[in-house]
Amino acid sequence: MSQLGALLPQLRTAVPGPRSMAFAERLRGVESRNVTYLSPHFPVFWEEAAGVNVRDVDGNVYLDFTGAFGVSLAGHAHPAITARIRRQAQTLTHALGDVHPTALKVELLERLSDLSPWPDARGVLASTGSEAVEIALKTAELATGRSGILSFQGAYHGLTLGSLAATARPEFKEPFRKRVFEGVVFAPFPAGGGLADALAAVERALNEGAPAGHPIGAVIVEPIQGRAGVRIPEEGFLAALVEMAQRAGAVVIFDEIFTGLGRTGSMFAFQHERVEPDLLCMGKALGGGLPLSVCLGPERIMSAWPQSTGEALHTSTFLGHPLSCAAALAFLDVLDEENLVERADALGGEIAGRLRSELDGVVGVAEVRGRGLLIGIELASAGGRPLEGGGAAVAAAALASGLLTLPAGDAGNVVELAPPATMTSEQAQVGVELLAVAIRSVLDGAPA
Ligand SMILES: Cc1ncc(COP(=O)(O)O)c(C=O)c1O
Structure with missing residues (x-):
């Protein structure tokens, strides 16, 4: 019998099964109700995962096309990463990150510096993507002396108070309106057209500044x-943006927390346009499954931070955590040794191609798009409007057949795929078939 990792979906119970439903009830009694979405169709509780497979507490095996929020580019529980974590856990699990750190922190920053566009890169490690964004925004303010931020409609940079200011989605911000920094302006993001308008809005924001008289110091x-x-x-948007922002003396932050480290079939998504940011944020895949993020930039920008004289202006208890650093070093080895960047490119092309032919002519599939293993399927109602909540409906239908997907999009009308680069061609084919069935079943019942 094949091992977990190389399996196709195997369902033993209805989904969610009885044990998942029992855990959901217990969770309802102890977790803040805002956190985990509980419904008759969600969630399944994970017990074990390997490669592209997840096994839940009822013994059901799924294909994971989410990569667990895009983290598992190398697959769940990659043996080399797991072995490295195990070894590290037996030696040292925690140190004094910014006081008496570990050699791992040095090695990791050296490796990240080598991957970065800058020969003199300097970095600040952190645990979550949001925190890397906080560090980038603080760096930009130190470097420019300006507090205004230019972000983009649709942007997601995290939910901590600083990063939330640069996140566009109003429903995340509205309840905290009085606490969220007001000096942010949002320009249109030119996806599928609108380049000239977007660049005109950028130019205007750079000239006029953000609301409440905050000149733009950061473009994220x-x-x-x-x-x-x-x-x-x-095409051409990123290059024009960088040129305009740098001319205006602002610091350009590329948030590659989702897209970085191979996900889109190149090491970084910005390489597609051959541009260079001033600061680069990474997270998600970086920690090989453990929490880790970083903000990197060249010396000329990062030296805006003062020399530490014993109290760092920005640090945290778990900065440079030995387990996360060890896992990240192992992940970077695997990325290289197993050619995951090239595999993401090839596998992503294969999955997107299969999806396009499976869904060709299906009314309500507005677009299948993506780069590498970051793929979105946009759903529309028969009238052509975004199919609100369509992504979640597909996720529920796909889950019931053994496939994990996530919804995305401001209207929740996109099915988002960010699977591991290590799946087999058979798994890709079966996953696409299950997804196409789920999408058709949702669209068949969709309102006109
Ligand atoms: C582009 C981007 N930036 C920042 C974040 C926030 O990362 P975290 O959830 O680890 O704080 C995310 C999370 O999805 C993201 O996709």
Whole structure:
């Protein structure tokens, strides 16, 4: 019998099964109700995962086309990464990150520096993507002396108070309106057209500043918007943006927390346009499954931070955590040794191609788009409007057949795929077939 990792879906119970449903009830009694979405169709509780397979507490095996929020580019529980974590856990699990750190922190920053566009890169490690964004925004303010931020419609940069200001989705911000920094202006993101308008808005914002008289010091952008529904900007946008922002003396931050480290079939998504940011944020895949993020930039920008005299202006208890650093070093080895960047490119092309032919002519599939293994399927109602909540409906239908997907898009009308680069061609084929069935079943019942 094949091992978990190489399996196709195997369902033993209805989904969610009885044990998942029992855990959901217990969770309802102890977790803040805002966190985990509980419904008759969600969630399944994970017990074990390997490669592209997840096994839940009822023994059901799924194909994971989410990569667990895009983290598992190398597959779940990659043996080399797991072995490295196990070895590290037996030696040292925690140190004094910014006081008496580990050699792992040095090695990891050296490796990241080598991957970066800058020979003199300097970095600040952190645990979550949001925190890397916070560090980037602080760096930009230190470097420019300006507090205004230019972000983009659809942007997702995290939910901590600083990063939330640069996140566009109003429903995340509205309840905290008085706490969220007001000096942010949002320009249109030119996905599928609108380049000239977007650049005109950028020019205006750079000239006029953000609301409440904050001149723009930071321009933050996802080279491909992930959570907004895999929105790919028009060719030339990033290059023009960098040129305009730098001319205006602002610091350009590329948030590659989702797209970085191979996900889109190149090491970084910005390389598609051969541009260079001033700061680069990574997270998600970086920690090989453990929490880790980083903000990197060249010395000329990062030296805006003062020399530490014993109290760092930005640090945290778990900065440079030994387990996360060890896992990240192992992940970077695997990325290289197993050619995951090239595999993401090839496998992504294969999956998107199969999806296009499976869904060809299906009314309500507005677009299948993506780069590498970041793929979005946009759903529309028969009248052509975004199919609100269509992504979640597909996720529920796909889950019931053994396939994990996630919704995305401002209207929840996109099915987002960010699977591991290690899946077999058979798994890709079966996953696409299950997804096409789920999409058709949702569209058949969709309102006109
Ligand atoms: C582009 C981007 N930036 C930042 C974040 C926030 O990362 P985290 O959830 O680890 O704080 C995310 C998370 O999805 C993201 O996709």
